[in-house]
Amino acid sequence: MKNTSLLLFVMLLCSFMGCTNGANQATDNLVEGGIYVSKNDEGTYRVSKILVLDEQAAHVRMYDNEFKTKPVDVSTADLKFLIGHAPMAREGFLLGQPELLKVEKVSEQELEGYKIYLDAMQNQ
Numbered sequence: 001m002k003n004t005s006l007l008l009f010v011m012l013l014c015s016f017m018g019c020t021n022g023a024n025q026a027t028d029n030l031v032e033g034g035i036y037v038s039k040n041d042e043g044t045y046r047v048s049k050i051l052v053l054d055e056q057a058a059h060v061r062m063y064d065n066e067f068k069t070k071p072v073d074v075s076t077a078d079l080k081f082l083i084g085h086a087p088m089a090r091e092g093f094l095l096g097q098p099e100l101l102k103v104e105k106v107s108e109q110e111l112e113g114y115k116i117y118l119d120a121m122q123n124q
Helices: 002-028 090-095 112-122
Strands: 034-039 045-053 057-067 081-089 099-103
Touching: 045 090, 057 090, 057 112, 081 090, 081 112
Parallel strands: none
Antiparallel strands: 034 045, 034 099, 045 057, 057 081
């Protein structure tokens, strides 16, 4: 009985670790400077850009533009931003099933909201 319990525990532990590793692989595929497109509930597409990745969060800039069809190439310089900085759990960002379109350099101007966020977090 003791060996059966130990075997069951090891099997459960291995299956849990396998699931965790899969989730980590998805979040590990996110890219700083990545321009992502996601389809919303209305069937239109929106664009977001990952400014910074840290251990827990994807710090994202979201754009106001909506597209009726999935864009294949966009330049964020041509888009109007809706939210300059939003920290999101990596897993939460992935819920929208974003697709990477391309990677752009993250500018200092784009990081302004992120820097304000860091200052606020350090002063708590």
